[in-house]
Amino acid sequence: AQSVSQHNHHVILSEAASLELGCNYSYGGTVNLFWYVQYPGQHLQLLLKYFSGDPLVKGIKGFEAEFIKSKFSFNLRKPSVQWSDTAEYFCAVNGLNNNDMRFGAGTRLTVKP
Amino acid sequence: GAVVSQHPSWVICKSGTSVKIECRSLDFQATTMFWYRQFPKQSLMLMATSNEGSKATYEQGVEKDKFLINHASLTLSTLTVTSAHPEDSSFYICSAPDSTDTQYFGPGTRLTVL
Numbered sequence: 001a002q003s004v005s006q007h008n009h010h011v012i013l014s015e016a017a018s019l020e021l022g023c024n025y026s027y028g029g030t031v032n033l034f035w036y037v038q039y040p041g042q043h044l045q046l047l048l049k050y051f052s053g054d055p056l057v058k059g060i061k062g063f064e065a066e067f068i069k070s071k072f073s074f075n076l077r078k079p080s081v082q083w084s085d086t087a088e089y090f091c092a093v094n095g096l097n098n099n100d101m102r103f104g105a106g107t108r109l110t111v112k113p
Numbered sequence: 114g115a116v117v118s119q120h121p122s123w124v125i126c127k128s129g130t131s132v133k134i135e136c137r138s139l140d141f142q143a144t145t146m147f148w149y150r151q152f153p154k155q156s157l158m159l160m161a162t163s164n165e166g167s168k169a170t171y172e173q174g175v176e177k178d179k180f181l182i183n184h185a186s187l188t189l190s191t192l193t194v195t196s197a198h199p200e201d202s203s204f205y206i207c208s209a210p211d212s213t214d215t216q217y218f219g220p221g222t223r224l225t226v227l
Contacts, residue, residue: 032214034215034216036218042220043206043218043219043220043221044157044206044208044218045218046215046216046217049215051213051214090156090157092216094214094216100147100159100162101147101159101208101216102159103156103157103158104156105155105156106155106156108154
């Protein structure tokens, strides 16, 4: 069965600091990978996704993620965070022909102004 | 991106009553929709897969007789929490994949059972 682990439960950064949130997955096949963000009081929004091709994926709001197949990882990065990036971030994975999506536990990011 | 709506956004009910939550894909069709449950400060847990024209498939530990799912059309799935109890209080979220298999999520429904 597929599973997703996110290493950091809560990350606190100051504005302009660089961000990297870890995500590792376990799945016996080809996967699609996603990062979702949930701002306080709002619903999940797609940040970026990887299906195939260039393993470095760029998403909205300056976020990017790199798929490293050998490490089963899909870490999320942003060079300079803003206070408005304060939110919960979820890594998710589904199989190539399977819409059954599994989520990581989430990482709460707090950016101090 | 695609839009998924849920109704109602919040509901309060008495213990023992049933509550229906609707999930609609507004600008695309979805033969499959998913229902999740999210507890405070926790991740989403997949409850069941709603299949248009056939029975829903439930995750292990989810009572199918308690959480009734009906996928009435290619744009509508409903989740009915039957005989709700306080422990069913939670945030229920649906999602639907578009033609590129990207999941779009509804805004969620907060259920409070008194």
